[in-house]
Amino acid sequence: MTRLVVSLGMYDHPAQQGANDRIWSAIVRILRTRGVEGVPDVLDRARHVHDLWRDPNLLFGQACGYPLIADDSLALQVIALPIYDVPGSTNSEATHASVLVARANDGRRSLVDYRDTRAAINDPQSNTGMNLFRATLAPIAGTNVVFASVVQTGSHRASVAAIAAGEADIAAIDTVTYATLVRHEPDLTAPLKIVARSPASPTLPFVTSADTSIETIAALRLALQQVMMDSRLADDRAMLGLTGIVTANADALAPIRALEQTAIRFGYPDLR
Template sequence: MSELIAALPMYDWPEMRGEVDAQWTSLRDAFRRKDIDAPQSIVRRNGDLPIVSGGIWDDEGNLISPDPATLPPDELDSHKLWLHPALLFAQACWGPMELGLSRHVQVVGQPSYDAYEGGQGELYSSALVMRAGEGPEVRSPADGKALLPLDLIRDRRFTFNSLDSMSGIIALTRDLEAAGENLDIFSSSGESGGHRDSIVAVAEGRADIAAIDCESWTLAQRFEPAARKVVIVGWTARRKGLPYITARTTPEKTVHSMREALAGLAEQPRIQRVG
């Protein structure tokens, strides 16, 4: 039994569990063909993470994460997962990566977003959604540049999934700044806890606008009834999508083999090799 762990938490909606498990099965088998000791299944709970007695420390002697055994067992703290020394493979986000996670992990590859409106290769964008009838619906720009309806969104209530989310707030912040604006364009801003929660908040009138990454928006159209009550009124610019990462301590040979395995799966719709 493998002592390593893997997770695909970023789009692991309850309705998607079967598809996410199938995605891992494909990745796992490709890794095993490269003699990588990939785990049989992905983890979805803090309680599934191996114990790290005394917590997780960096090379400079700083405690960067507590022992997973001290965390609520039936929840999943993605930030603690990403820092686990047994991490073989997981999805992350470039927001946390830019805020310091990149010092503690290695990037293995990038998924492809060709299957989603607003995506192109390893690049994705976020749909700006508002309640139906409050603004004209727009398609993703072919050139991948930001499309911000500044007059429409001014003085509206903005909701976002988390402060460190590239797709939910950081990308929009940067696009607003490029247009000579900032988050003060909104009358208020508040954290929802997740992209799906943001869509529901807008649909129910608790917020007026949210930025939803293009893959989450596609999932919402499949599984979230509230998505039928909102429309896309703008788009952020395309940026690099979610990276696949591994622990900083994963051997270089293993990282190289994983990249070769991803390259071998490149014709499948979600996976590209990095670099």
């Protein structure tokens, strides 16, 4: 039997891991009653999510939307979009945004004041850390270079830490991650301020391998719908800020592409 893999690594702060484990255990029980074989008991936390996205045995995971529209080598199917209830989200829709954060005491008051400063991004193919950052800057950037430098940190948390430590000046952090850091690591976010908010875009989609059958995708969608309604998981959903899902396919990610194209039309194709 093929050994399948599963991950919820995009929003898996140490304080949230127990909630993710319990939600996955509930999904496991539903999938097995629907006859899905080879369902893993536990989430894979040993491998980077980028590696898991490329695993043809990925049964269930969560991915950033920008690589799905920008990287043709990713063979993934979209199952659903989650709905989050956190500051900056639109509670009834499967959309979120980024907050552009900086040190509260840096003396700058508006986004235009951050020209020639140091930007931090988690990854060049991040929707919330790069694409939404670029979309927010494009109307004021024109064809000009905005930043003196752009450093890649590897994660949203690392970008926040870099700003707090004075190693960078501004970054775009997705609202779900930022709400988690405010709640569970208030000392890390206390020195920061929100300078601006990005346009909205679809939330990080739940995905599965391109090899996953139609029947298994249907079972996954059913399982997600049921765990969103299960009163026994209410505290776990609240820990994640998760309130529901919207069944979706890759077409739901079109607004991400539209934001990219708008930045290009403004003459600002690259965050720089």
